[in-house]
Amino acid sequence: MFDLDRWQEIFQTLRKNKLRTVLSGFTIAFAILLFTLLFGIGNGLQNTFKREFAKDSMLSIYIWTGRTTIPFKGLQSGREIQFKNDDYKFLVEKFGDRMQSISPRIQRQGVQAIYKGEQNRYTFRAVYPNYLTLESAEIESGRFLNMLDLQKKSKVIVIGRLVEQDLFGQLSAVGKEINLGEVSYKVIGTFSDPGGDNDERFIYGPFTTVQRLYGNTDELDEFGLTYDPKLSVDQALAFSTELNVALKEKHSVDPKDQGAIRVYNYAEGNKQVSMMMLVLNLIILFIGIGTLIAGIIGISNIMVYIVKERTKELGIRKALGATPKSIIGMIMLESIFITTLAGYIGLLIGTSILEMIGDSLEQYFIVNPSVETYVVVGATIVLILAGVIAGYLPAKRAARIKPIEALNDE
């Protein structure tokens, strides 16, 4: 039922009492604005987390070495532990049943790559074909390394999307020869990686080729492996402890030595991150709800005040024939109208600020802050309901006003 007369009456009241209208509107607009910004920025933080941890496979374990810090079995501390090819065999034989894939890795940083006039320095990694799964990288063109490349010790490489861009510009790199650390390699594929720019500037070559070209030993830097996805977080953590113990025993390292052999399990970080996200969400929710409640209380207060201020006017209206229902209707419609309109304005300002921020706060770990529509719609509905409640109680009180008392109220 649309009653034009009633709306005209309300618009006039609102227009003629601008300060009051603006003040009550401001409370609501501000509450919604804060709510929107808060949620948006919270989401921005979460986006950063999600992106950071999409970098590498969530099921990864990395194992690398350092110097011993505790003397053990007559061996001095400060001894450098070095993985060799037999450690690879050892791990596969002993723990192969719980692994999805394992790859040894040799990494050289700042290796110079030259193609025609262009040159730059990159991180060069020598790996097994199944290393691809550890990095959650995806092949864009050509192919990744395969076992044949390793057997033949071929001089082939797979380069990141940004390496291709740096050296080849718009051209395709596949099939071209690159001079990498003064050895010529053929590019057989390119990949992209959600982990970001750094991860897209890696170059991968066959493990065996590199092991022979650099030093011709059987030494290697570290292992990367992914474990069976069927393992629970706790089982996965137990698995990495087992790996640690076994490798320490094999290399005669004190079991308490934290420096010589290190195992990092992503499950650990995952556990922490999801905990942190949960806490962050709770904080945001808490503050957001607090802001909304403050807004609601603000509207209620203002509506109570408005009704009090208008006691006399309402008394006059009643003396002139206004029924209680029409008084309630009038106050409620005013309340709902202001709430909805102001809420919407706050929302528009909030979302456009978030839009403007965009990715400019990336350095503060806020990526693409935005609010889901359902959150915003929910908040608006809550505010409208608040307007109804805030308006209803005072309106009810207004309807009970005795005209005589109201008219004597100077």
Add this chain to the structure above:
Amino acid sequence: MIKIENLHKSYPMGKDSLHVLKGLNLHIKEGEFVSIMGSSGSGKSTLLNIVGLLDIHDEGNYYLNGQRIENLDEKKAAVLRNKFLGFVFQSFNLIGYKTALENVALPLYYKGIGRKERQKIALEYLDKVGLKNWANHLPNELSGGQKQRVAIARALVTKPKVVLADEPTGALDSTTSNSVMELLKEINREGMTVFVITHEEEIAEETDRIVRLKDGIIISDELTKNKVTV
């Protein structure tokens, strides 16, 4: 038009109750111009509130336009007020943010009359009280006398059966008081029942019939010279 039989009204005052009206009997016929006289505390305002359906009596009978008033809920009272009664108050009681015209048109809004029609009728009545040219002024741009004229126009606009005026000249100087009384007389001459409450002898003298109240009972009820000479 208004018939009151053995009307009682008390107000609770803490544990006790204050007996304000102690059995009034009053009959006002259509077209009469009556004033109720009494000092403050005599119960005249209470009587007006009951007659004006702004308050409920405890005991006795009250007939308005032949209709017995009982079990009145707020909604019924509002409709009856709108239909039968026009109010004029001492303090004018105009709505500050509405123009003279909008104030006069407001009772018609509650009567459910369309906007254009409302404005037309309201303007007619403003013209009748001589304020057509002030239609678009806000109350605070009008003098006291003008405000009371607007209030009278507002009381008349629904063509009520009775106009109830509570100290209509209480806030006005004597010259404007006279002109307001002239206006009420004129309305009465056109056939409207007018019911004035006042404590000023001079004002009461202008009406046709004076009912004197003291301590909640009617002590005298007589016609004035005006009526006798007419």
